[in-house]
Amino acid sequence: MPQAIIFDKDGTLFGFTQTWAPWCVDLMRDLGRDDVHARALSDAVGFDLDTGTYAPDSPVIAGTPDQSADLMLPLLPDWHRADLIAHMIERPVTPVPATDLLTVLEALKTRNIPMAIMTNDSAAAADEQLAALDLAHYFDAIVGYDSGHGMKPDAAPLLACARLMNVPAQSCMMVGDSPHDINAGRAAGMRTLGVLTGVANAASLSAADAVIADIGLLPDWLDTQT
Structure with missing residues (x-):
């Protein structure tokens, strides 16, 4: 069992489409x-405005706000990059739990x-979303792409999480x-567990x-693991 x-x-914690599709529809209507x-903006980020779904290969699914902004900026000549990134980060989102998070976190x-x-989202956004559900206190560390440790798929931010929890990386699970x-997770030498509450299917994981x-x-x- 991981330590x-x-x-x-x-x-993972939040259903991806349930959380971000409504947000993306509003953003595209606002920017367009x-x-x-x-x-055109929706196509640039791999989002179908009619169905409210992300393409499985949408670059924004595991990307950062910076990367999303870079995809849209060629279509937004009146926007400065920093302003667009800030606009997205500050735009309210309603997180939809992927399951009964309170029960899961209490059990752990x-x-x-x-x-x-x-998360490859900002640390401030993660803090705000977890606080809205009164769940932030369950976590020993919340690290975003902007926390100074890099972003996934690099190992560095996961290694930073391990240090913040004072647990050896090889004893952690991603x-x-x-x-x-x-x-x-594999690059950091950790065990890895995939979940199907995002866009990727089991074969992709x-x-x-x-x-x-x-x-x-x-x-x-976890009870089945040794």
């Missing part, structure tokens, strides 16, 4: 001059398992919904040590 767990945020322009807490979050999460439907199954799954 500590590092979670991805979107697609008209319907044609809004659809009773096992005395330290927990951290490493839980995530994208190949970026799994590849980062085949490099993980195991794949489960959602983290609601995590406490029982």
